[in-house]
Amino acid sequence: MLRTWLLLRVALRAIARNKMRSALTVLGIIIGVGAVIAMVGIGEGASQMVQSQISSLGDNLITIFPGSHMAGGAHSGAGTRSSLTEQDAAAIGAQVPEITAISPVARAGAQVVYGNQNWATSIEGGDPDYFSIRRWQIESGTGFNESAVRGQAKVAVIGKTIADQLFQGVDPVGQTIRIKKIPFQVIGVLEAKGQNSWGRDQDDVVIVPYTTVLKRLTGTTYLGQILASATSMEALPQATEAITQLLRQRHRIPAGQEDDFTVRTQQDISNVMGSTTKVMRGLLAAIASVSLLVGGIGIMNIMLVSVTERTREIGIRMAVGAKGWHVMMQFLAEAVVLACFGGLLGIALGVGAADIVRKTANWPVLIQPEAVAGSFLVAAVIGIFFGFWPARKASRLDPIEALRYE
Amino acid sequence: MTPVIEVRDLVKVYGRGENAVAALRGLSFQVGRGDMLAIMGASGSGKSTLMNILGCLDRPTSGSYLLDGQDVGRMTRSRLAQLRNERIGFVFQSFNLLPRTSALENVELPLIYSDRFRGSVAPRARAALELVGLSDRAHHVPSELSGGQQQRVAVARALVNEPSLLLADEPTGNLDTATSREIMEVLCRLNDGGMTVVLITHERDIAEYARRVIVLRDGQIVEERVGGRSPVTATAGG
Ligand SMILES: Nc1ncnc2c1ncn2[C@@H]1O[C@H](COP(=O)(O)OP(=O)(O)O)[C@@H](O)[C@H]1O
Ligand SMILES: [Mg+2]
Numbered sequence: 223m224l225r226t227w228l229l230l231r232v233a234l235r236a237i238a239r240n241k242m243r244s245a246l247t248v249l250g251i252i253i254g255v256g257a258v259i260a261m262v263g264i265g266e267g268a269s270q271m272v273q274s275q276i277s278s279l280g281d282n283l284i285t286i287f288p289g290s291h292m293a294g295g296a297h298s299g300a301g302t303r304s305s306l307t308e309q310d311a312a313a314i315g316a317q318v319p320e321i322t323a324i325s326p327v328a329r330a331g332a333q334v335v336y337g338n339q340n341w342a343t344s345i346e347g348g349d350p351d352y353f354s355i356r357r358w359q360i361e362s363g364t365g366f367n368e369s370a371v372r373g374q375a376k377v378a379v380i381g382k383t384i385a386d387q388l389f390q391g392v393d394p395v396g397q398t399i400r401i402k403k404i405p406f407q408v409i410g411v412l413e414a415k416g417q418n419s420w421g422r423d424q425d426d427v428v429i430v431p432y433t434t435v436l437k438r439l440t441g442t443t444y445l446g447q448i449l450a451s452a453t454s455m456e457a458l459p460q461a462t463e464a465i466t467q468l469l470r471q472r473h474r475i476p477a478g479q480e481d482d483f484t485v486r487t488q489q490d491i492s493n494v495m496g497s498t499t500k501v502m503r504g505l506l507a508a509i510a511s512v513s514l515l516v517g518g519i520g521i522m523n524i525m526l527v528s529v530t531e532r533t534r535e536i537g538i539r540m541a542v543g544a545k546g547w548h549v550m551m552q553f554l555a556e557a558v559v560l561a562c563f564g565g566l567l568g569i570a571l572g573v574g575a576a577d578i579v580r581k582t583a584n585w586p587v588l589i590q591p592e593a594v595a596g597s598f599l600v601a602a603v604i605g606i607f608f609g610f611w612p613a614r615k616a617s618r619l620d621p622i623e624a625l626r627y628e
Numbered sequence: 629m630t631p632v633i634e635v636r637d638l639v640k641v642y643g644r645g646e647n648a649v650a651a652l653r654g655l656s657f658q659v660g661r662g663d664m665l666a667i668m669g670a671s672g673s674g675k676s677t678l679m680n681i682l683g684c685l686d687r688p689t690s691g692s693y694l695l696d697g698q699d700v701g702r703m704t705r706s707r708l709a710q711l712r713n714e715r716i717g718f719v720f721q722s723f724n725l726l727p728r729t730s731a732l733e734n735v736e737l738p739l740i741y742s743d744r745f746r747g748s749v750a751p752r753a754r755a756a757l758e759l760v761g762l763s764d765r766a767h768h769v770p771s772e773l774s775g776g777q778q779q780r781v782a783v784a785r786a787l788v789n790e791p792s793l794l795l796a797d798e799p800t801g802n803l804d805t806a807t808s809r810e811i812m813e814v815l816c817r818l819n820d821g822g823m824t825v826v827l828i829t830h831e832r833d834i835a836e837y838a839r840r841v842i843v844l845r846d847g848q849i850v851e852e853r854v855g856g857r858s859p860v861t862a863t864a865g866g
Contacts, residue, residue: 228740508725538724541685542738542785543713545706621685625724627830 229548233555236532237563247524248516248564251604255568255597257510260575262593265503267586272499275418276492280356282455284321286314286448286465290480304444305482307433310472317468320452320461321352322399323339327447327532328435333538334428335400336388343384345428348449349437352378353412355451363410371431374438379410381425406430435593458487499596501536514597517564525557525612536616537624557601558608567602568592570605630697632793632824633659633682638691640677640847646771651677654691660790662860664816664825666835669844675828678796678844679760680854682826683716684708696792713741713758717786719796719827725770731757731764731781738789756784760814778808783814789821794818796827812837816857 237244281572289304309327315324327349333340349371353360366377378399385394394408406428415424436442452461462485469483529536536549544552572594576587640652650675658751659665669675671795680686683699683724685708693700695715702707712718717738727733735753739745745752760780770778779799786794792828796815800808808831816837825839835841836856 224744225740227747233742235733242733532722535726537824538726539737540709540743541683541712541718543709543725543741543789545709547706548741607647625685625720 229557231553232552233559234358236552236556240528243524243528244560244563245397247521247558248517248567250520251514251561251564251601252517252568253305253566254510254514255519255601256571256575257513257588258597259569259572259593260579260587261506261510262503263572263587263589264585265506266590267580269496269499269503271586272495272590273492276488278619279322279356279488279491280449280451280582281354282452282453282458283355283550284458284461284465285486286310286469287448287484287486288444288446289483290482291482300369300400303625304442306445306448307443307472309443310469311445311487314450314465314468315473316466318459318461320464321450322453323355325349325355325449325452326432326445328432328440329446330435330439332439333390333402334384335580335587336397339375339388339390341384341387343381343426343428345430345435345439346417347430347432347439348478349432351451352429352449352518353447358415360410360412361413363408365410366431371433372513374433374608375431376404376406376438377409377430378406379429381412381427381429382410382414382422383425385411386523388541396486401428402439403431417473436527452487455489460487461488461532480594503571510597511600514600514604517601518561519573521557521561521605522608522612525553525609526615528556530567530613532616533619533624537621537627540619540621541625546617549619553613554609557613560604561601561605561609562598565598569598569600571578572597614625630716631658631660631694632663632690632696633657633826634691634697635682635693638681638693639689640674640681640686641689642677652681652688653846655840655844655847655849656660656691657849657852659793659824659826660860661824662819662822664819664837664839664855664857665827666686666841666855667826667828667844667857668830668832668835668841670830672848673844674847676797676842677847679795679826679828682793683718683795683846684711709741713738713789714744715792717783717789717791717794719756719779719794719797719799720783723770723773723775723782723799723802725778725781725785727771728769728825729769731762731770731784733782734770735788737785742789748774753788754783754824756788759783759787760784774807775803776810779807781813783818787818792824794825796822796825798828799830800831804838 286306311324315321325348331347332345333342350365350367353365360379365379366375380394388399389397394411395409398405399408412425418424452458465485466481470481473482475481477619539549541609573589576589579585580587634767638652638655638658642649642651655678667675668680673765695711700711732753735756736749739749739752748784754763759764760783761782762777762780765773765777773781800811803811812834815825815827829835837856838855839859841853841855842849
């Protein structure tokens with residue numbers, strides 16, 4: 223124990239004696255460890271952000287589009303093909319036990335006019351469950367009820383953006399807006415959802431009963447989408463299967479022929495986004511690891527120079543009785559202490575950089591304890607690995623030749 | 629009583645074939661415990677080569693060298709390192725102190741590699757510095773010390789492990805006359821205390837501090853005589 227301490231002290235003194243060079247030696251490690259920690263943190267923050275946005279889309283959400291899906295997950299002409307009806311939605315709600323709520327969705331694009339203000343937005347028709355399926359709270363006023371849907375009522379719940387753009391300080395609830403010249407009474411304002419992960423403003427919308435959209439605005443009987451909530455995340459695959467069976471049967475699609483609709487769950491979107499962010503995280507970690515490796519090579523480089531420079535010192539140590547392994551341990555300890563020191567500074571750098579990114583770029587950087595511990599360990603191992611060759615070289619010097627070295 | 633050094637037919641050849649240089653050509657002598665031997669000779673006569681072998685830094689080409697009765701010839705590198713650590717103290721012409729390292733830490737150096745003095749490293753080093761009269765310079769680095777002081781640090785380092793043999797290769801070679809005398813007085817004092825000393829010099833008046841003198845020429849002993857100090861009674865060799 224004492225011996226170990228004495229040898230370690232020798233290494234520490236050597237490092238302290240050459241502060242500038244020691245600092246330059248570990249610069250690569252500092253940057254490498256810092257990069258790993260910051261990059262993994264940024265990647266993790268990104269994936270958490272995406273996941274939370276996906277879960278904010280809705281409550282165990284299932285979306286059914288008209289049209290069959292194509293390779294790569296894109297669906298052909300969603301909304302243009304007409305295959306989904308109110309009766310489909312009702313049948314799903316009645317016959318699929320995993321479904322807790324369902325809402326037909328009909329869409330129209332239109333100008334919304336209030337006084338002399340007007341605003342182009344999308345009109346989304348739903349039923350009373352629409353709000354709970356999308357986990358969307360009404361901030362002021364109320365939503366609409368079943369009788370409003372049955373009566374094709376001219377009532378609207380507006381998004382935050384519409385409230386800001388058209389009303390500018392006036393309380394929208396109780397006011398009348400015009401959509402395609404038809405007056406609608408504003409009965410509620412939705413809480414803000416912000417942008418989704420594709421950058422679209424989710425609050426730029428007006429929600430009305432779907433029957434109103436079908437009968438008064440578009441004049442069709444086909445739905446743009448059907449939204450549904452399943453009992454749980456785990457029930458999503460089963461629900462998807464049941465919905466598919468039911469719709470194929472209702473649409474009389476013969477076996478072997480493609481569906482004329484597409485069922486997507488939150489889980490699917492989450493998986494796609496998850497694998498994208500995983501790739502991104504992997505790339506970031508790989509880049510960071512390369513800089514860590516370069517840092518290790520830097521240590522080896524300087525240690526080799528150091529061994530040559532200190533040949534005489536090694537000779538003196540051997541003359542007074544240092545064995546090969548003493549010299550080896552000394553240089554190895556030096557490399558490891560340097561690497562660990564660099565690792566600690568790197569942790570500080572990584573955490574600091576994460577903090578700056580978090581504050582300036584407003585990015586939710588999540589420092590991963592595994593990345594901190596892992597990169598520090600890797601730094602130490604790099605110290606051993608890249609310190610080994612120079613240390614071995616030092617330990618094999620011939621004492622007489624080393625003493626004679628100028 | 630076994631002599632500290634017993635050398636028989638010692639031969640050292642550097643290089644091979646046409647380039648071979650015979651630096652030592654069959655030396656035999658002994659050094660008894662408590663003796664003080666000066667090795668003289670012109671430059672290139674083989675003094676340093678002999679010293680390296682006596683100091684277990686190098687191995688002879690043929691012949692045998694017994695240190696405290698043990699044959700050094702076939703020992704491993706690591707065993708030789710241990711012998712250097714436990715039995716031998718080295719003093720070099722160019723001091724060979726670690727730069728930017730305090731006198732005390734330089735003296736501690738052999739103790740770091742020893743199992744014998746665990747736990748008393750600093751006090752022992754301090755005692756050795758006191759013996760050479762440098763207690764007040766313990767925390768100075770070599771560049772802050774005069775040549776004579778540096779050599780005294782080197783002597784302290786050589787004796788801190790209580791070796792049975794102190795070897796000095798031209799210890800006064802880089803020093804002026806007055807300082808040389810100081811160093812020789814330190815070595816004589818150690819020898820008076822029972823330490824066996826072998827030193828190399830090419831100066832007659834330095835050799836006069838020894839009890840015995842051998843002179844080398846071309847790797848052979850050409851003269852053996854008594855030095856300026858009385859021979860030790862226990863001397864087994866000569
Ligand atoms: N490492 C070596 N390789 C080859 N020849 C050497 C080596 N060391 C010493 N010699 C030769 O051995 C002879 C003795 O050298 P050395 O022992 O250094 O003499 P001294 O110390 O008496 O001046 C010289 O001829 C020298 O050139
Ligand atoms: Mg010489």
